[in-house]
Amino acid sequence: MGLVIILAIIAILAAIGALKSLKGKNFLGAFWGAASFFVFGWFVVMTLVHHGVPTGTH
Numbered sequence: 341m342g343l344v345i346i347l348a349i350i351a352i353l354a355a356i357g358a359l360k361s362l363k364g365k366n367f368l369g370a371f372w373g374a375a376s377f378f379v380f381g382w383f384v385v386m387t388l389v390h391h392g393v394p395t396g397t398h
Contacts, residue, residue, distance in 0.1 A: 344387050351380035 358373025 344384055347380050348384045351377050351384060354380060 354373050354376035358370050358377060361367075361369035361373055
């Protein structure tokens with residue numbers, strides 16, 4: 341589950357980077373930031389949907 345948390349942080353940072361790149365009219369950077377956000381975000385969402393949030397019991 342630690343990997344999902346790390347990748348969620350990466351997705352959030354990619355979204356911030358995409359917005360800053362778009363603000364600076366750097367369209368290639370905005371594209372790659374948005375693409376990274378969607379890929380990592382999709383992985384995080386599907387992992388949580390498929391495996392669920394851990395309950396703390398084994």
